[in-house]
Amino acid sequence: MNQTENINANWPGLIEAYKSWLPVSEKTPIVSLKEGGTPLIKLHSISTLIGKDVSIYAKYDGLNPTGSFKDRGMTMAISKAKEEGCEAVICASTGNTSAAAAAYAKRGKMRAFVLIPDGYVAQGKLAQALVYGAEIVAIKGNFDRALEIVQEASKKYPITLVNSVNPYRLEGQKTAAFEIIDCLGDAPDWLCIPMGNAGNISAYWMGFEQYYVAQKATKLPRMMGFQASGSAPLVLNKTINNPETIATAIRIGNPVNKEKAIQARIKSKGTFLDVTDEEIIEAYKLLASEEGIFCEPASAASIAGLLKRKQEIPNNSVIVCVLTGNGLKDPDCAIKNNEAIFHSNIEGNLKEIATILGF
Numbered sequence: 001m002n003q004t005e006n007i008n009a010n011w012p013g014l015i016e017a018y019k020s021w022l023p024v025s026e027k028t029p030i031v032s033l034k035e036g037g038t039p040l041i042k043l044h045s046i047s048t049l050i051g052k053d054v055s056i057y058a059k060y061d062g063l064n065p066t067g068s069f070k071d072r073g074m075t076m077a078i079s080k081a082k083e084e085g086c087e088a089v090i091c092a093s094t095g096n097t098s099a100a101a102a103a104y105a106k107r108g109k110m111r112a113f114v115l116i117p118d119g120y121v122a123q124g125k126l127a128q129a130l131v132y133g134a135e136i137v138a139i140k141g142n143f144d145r146a147l148e149i150v151q152e153a154s155k156k157y158p159i160t161l162v163n164s165v166n167p168y169r170l171e172g173q174k175t176a177a178f179e180i181i182d183c184l185g186d187a188p189d190w191l192c193i194p195m196g197n198a199g200n201i202s203a204y205w206m207g208f209e210q211y212y213v214a215q216k217a218t219k220l221p222r223m224m225g226f227q228a229s230g231s232a233p234l235v236l237n238k239t240i241n242n243p244e245t246i247a248t249a250i251r252i253g254n255p256v257n258k259e260k261a262i263q264a265r266i267k268s269k270g271t272f273l274d275v276t277d278e279e280i281i282e283a284y285k286l287l288a289s290e291e292g293i294f295c296e297p298a299s300a301a302s303i304a305g306l307l308k309r310k311q312e313i314p315n316n317s318v319i320v321c322v323l324t325g326n327g328l329k330d331p332d333c334a335i336k337n338n339e340a341i342f343h344s345n346i347e348g349n350l351k352e353i354a355t356i357l358g359f
């Protein structure tokens with residue numbers, strides 16, 4: 001049979017796919033799990049709900065190898081660490097970075113040290129770090145404290161820091177913007193994205209700008225960044241000492257990339273806005289039950305934010321909402337927040353079951 005062009009099985013991973021746009025050379029040992037190349041999925045129900053002539057898409061980055069966009073940055077950070085002869089990496093994490101760092105470090109034959117806020121990492125993410133074989137330290141303190149510690153540790157000891165202060169992380173993550181333009185044929189009008197440490201919004205902006213300068217896009221999107229209300233330092237323009245939100249991935253009070261994110265907002269004529277935990281959960285359920293897409297709570301902030309900005313959406317616009325992580329990352333949240341009809345303790349007997357089902 002002839003090979004069909006529509007099959008994605010030959011996707012080479014994002015470094016291979018976008019090599020000429022990335023700081024890699026022939027000497028770089030590429031550590032890849034074939035990340036990137038994730039689908040852009042049209043959101044029909046949400047477009048209808050908005051009630052205007054708009055095309056809304058989800059960039060479903062929860063389909064990356066470890067279930068989040070962090071793989072995009074980690075393939076770059078770990079490949080470069082390997083090139084530099086490093087034998088161990090360290091990160092602070094609300095969960096997804098630790099899963100990605102552990103997977104790629106192990107694939108690159110390195111040790112992975114991860115610092116996490118004790119009790120605030122979703123089960124799926126913790127399970128991943130454990131099984132990939134990371135060396136985990138759960139601290140009494142939040143993500144921001146953990147990040148201060150790993151920054152210091154990487155200066156004192158021979159360990160490479162793979163949080164988004166590592167510039168290779170953003171280089172890898174910018175490829176998501178390239179993929180969107182390659183898929184749509186141009187940049188969208190809006191990009192809706194959750195913000196935690198604000199690395200991803202900064203990376204997307206870098207990608208959009210680079211493609212625009214190279215005339216691969218005729219316009220630049222407005223960068224619409226969203227945070228959880230209890231954890232919204234970029235919206236409130238101040239450090240939050242005790243951030244709180246159900247979206248533990250973005251429970252971050254002092255984003256290291258704040259200056260870059262603010263620049264992206266200003267240059268793109270974008271805006272930052274906060275969404276409450278209730279709005280996040282509403283969007284999370286809507287996406288799953290109406291569109292069939294299961295993302296984690298932090299990711300649903302991009303949909304919650306879009307819905308909150310509904311009045312301002314221009315007619316005929318194209319909007320991309322980034323779904324940064326897979327819903328399976330946080331099963332506890334799913335089990336606690338749904339409207340499913342769940343009959344339990346039922347005899348395995350068709351007659352009884354049919355009655356329950358209303359037949």
Ligand code: AN7
Pocket residue numbers: 068070092093094095096097098164194195196197198199200201249250296298299324325
């Ligand atoms: C699903 O894993 O910071 O604004 O340590 O896991 O680039 O920080 C995760 C962040 C959005 C925010 N969505 O991205 C970590 C971590 C999900 C995330 C964000 C995160 P940034």
